Amino acid sequence: MNASTARTRRGRRRPISRVAGKRILITGAARGIGAALARQLHAHGAHVALLGIEESLLAQVAADCGDAPWRYCDVGDPAQVQRVVNSLTAELGGLDAVVCNAGIARQLALLGxxxxxxxxxxxxxxxxxxxxxxxxxxxxxxxxxxxxxxxxLAAAIHLPLAGAYSASKAAVEALGDTLRIELRHTGAKVGMAYFAELDTEMTSRGFGTEAARSILGRSTVSGLAPLGPAIDACERALARRSRRIVSPYWVSLVLWCRPLAQRLVDYSLRDGVAGGLEIARTEPTAFTTEQPSRTPRMRGLA
Structure with a gap:
């Protein structure tokens, strides 16, 4: 069975929904999930528009996508986001979908x-x-x-040193669930992607640290999953307007039993965390993407 067909109950093949002709805006499109998805969607006939902050990488992705429209955009700047979204939407001649992909990661010991x-x-x-x-x-x-x-998956399962990232992903999960209800009367739909540790720079640069290895005994919890299936899942979601997608497949099982999975994580990591936290407090790390200067908005943390 190939990517363009699926088997019916009687064994006949039927076409899968296509993304050809869809006008899709992708944030954080310079690398990782965003870049791979943009290239695949373009190859399958979609019209993509890209935004991000790594201009040279973004320009290359746009060139690979048939000179797709793109803009520098710091998603942390609301005025800039509004301006860029309106501009790119006008270039596309309208908008059918958005992929909210832009994100960063960095380890953090919550205390200290x-x-x-x-x-x-x-x-x-x-x-x-x-x-x-x-x-x-x-x-x-x-x-x-x-x-x-x-x-x-970090929205549901919370690990030491990943508190900032987990909190952010749990928050966007809540935003998505709320938006789904608020948009229902318009006919628009909202989908959520839950991915485990994919083979991207986000994983390797964000959490492939000495402190994490000290706690986990290795670089990752579940091992790196290939990026390709996650990109295929995103494409299917955009074609079908799916409510939820996961990659790898077992993520759906973990989501189904969140409380138990968290208890297992708590139990398995009961030893060795203290040493890792000490390392994290002094280990030099950086965000997965260098960020522009912006005015702090969380005054209580500034």
Missing amino acids: GDPSVLEETLAVNVLGVYYTLRAVGPHLAHDNGYVLIISS
Whole structure:
């Protein structure tokens, strides 16, 4: 069975829904999920528009997508997001879907760590999603409109040193659930993507640290999953306007038994955390994407 066909109950093949002709805006499109998805959607006939902050990488992705329209955009700046979204939507001639993918990660020891890590993570991963949703809302509030928010398994399962990232992904999960209800009367739909540790720079640069290895005994909890199936899942979601997608497949099982899974994590990591936290408090790390300067919005953490 190939990507363009599926087998019916009687064994015949039928076409899968296509993304050809859809006008899709992707945030954080310079690398990782955003870049791979943009290239695949373009290859399958979609019209994509891209935004991000890594201009040289973004320009290359746009060139690979048939000189797709793109803009520099800091999603943590609401005025900039509004301006760029309106401009790119006009170039596309309308909008059928948005993929809220822009995000950053950095380890943080909640006690004794740098509070600016949490502030910056929320500014991009939560406020950035909100500003994007606010800007695209008027363009997507129609029968074919669709919002795909890239959350994470980290929204449901919380690990030491990943508190800032987990909090941000749980927050966008809540935003997505709320928006789904608020958009229902327009005919637009909202989907949520839950991915485990994918083979991207987000995983390796964000949490492939000495402190994490000290706690986990290795670089990742579940091992790196290939990026390809996650990109295929995103494409299917955009074609079908799906409510939920996961990758790898077992993520759906973990989501189904969240409380038990969290208890298992708590139990399995009961030893060795103290040493890892000590390392994290002094280990030099950086965000997965260097961020522009912006006015702090979480004054209590500044």
